[in-house]
Amino acid sequence: MSVELLRYPTYLWATLLLALMAWLMVIFILHFFVPKAMLKTYFKEPHFSPAEIEFFTGFPFAYIRTVMFMRLAGWPESGEKRGLTEAYKLAPSWFRVISRILIRFLFVGSALLGILGIFLFAGFYYFENFSS
């Protein structure tokens, strides 16, 4: 068994990582297109605690807030516990569509990256310590 076995999984992992880094860049841009009406109407009590409002305002954690509102726009039912199921109505349909695509990509891509990452972590460890 040689470490060559890990070559193609590694290439896949690296490609996934680059794709997700590009995803981060897209979020950075999309942050400025989150509908202001959504934020004004729903980014306050009682939907968010004072702690959360303070935390997710301003650089850099406002980008996490962007992802939160993207999920709300794409899947209204995700806002059930916070009473945010109507929030999607304030988002234009292009924003809702893009949000669904991007959030799906985040979940699937991260899961794959995570699984592959653990596999490669173990694989490299094995070849470093137990194989000539």
Add this chain to the structure above:
Amino acid sequence: MLNDVPAQDELDFWMLSWLAHNSNYLVIPGSIVAGTQGNLLSGGNIRLLEQVGDLYAQYKSGGITQNQYEYRRRLLLNQFKNNIGPFERFLFGSKTTHEAIRIARAGGVPATANIDHHVDHLKRLASYGKYGGYVLTGVGVAASCMQIADTEDRQKKNEIFVETVASTSVGLLGGALIGAFLVSNPIGWGMALVLASGSVAAGYISGVVAKNAYTTFGKEVDFVSGMGVDSVCR
């Protein structure tokens, strides 16, 4: 920040002590680590303390009796104490919350000065906590830059570079995932700590995989000179 966590709190802060003992902690994004501190030193918690000042004003103006004042003050401070959990010692040193937030009775000093002093302290800490992640990430990147500059070996420079890029990116992705999770699940600080530590671990693993991947399969590629990193970090 890490030096201020007293030894007896290490059991409570197992994640922070793991970071402190891990020589790589500077290259792991701190943005998620600081996330939990941001939750605790929140507007809501600080408002609890400010209400003690308001209560005192009510008492002094005859709006409530001394017994009522002391009872309500105890309720507010207990709630605050429960909210912040083991951070109490970190924030207030050896004094307990109740001792620290007391009305100064010395002449010439405004009665609520003691409370205001602590509220300001908390607000400053909260702002550091919020930006702590950004600062730590900056420190992490700066530290890798220093490590890159310190080594003569081109191979080593590239290893540090790919490790930093991978762990920082995965840390940021962790933040995004936490956001997507939080919108459907409002959580308390205990859960926040668990989520944060998961992201840190994922960042660390990614860094190690990136380094090994580069060493095993990517040695021909010289990212550091190709991207001009070595002209910045020297």
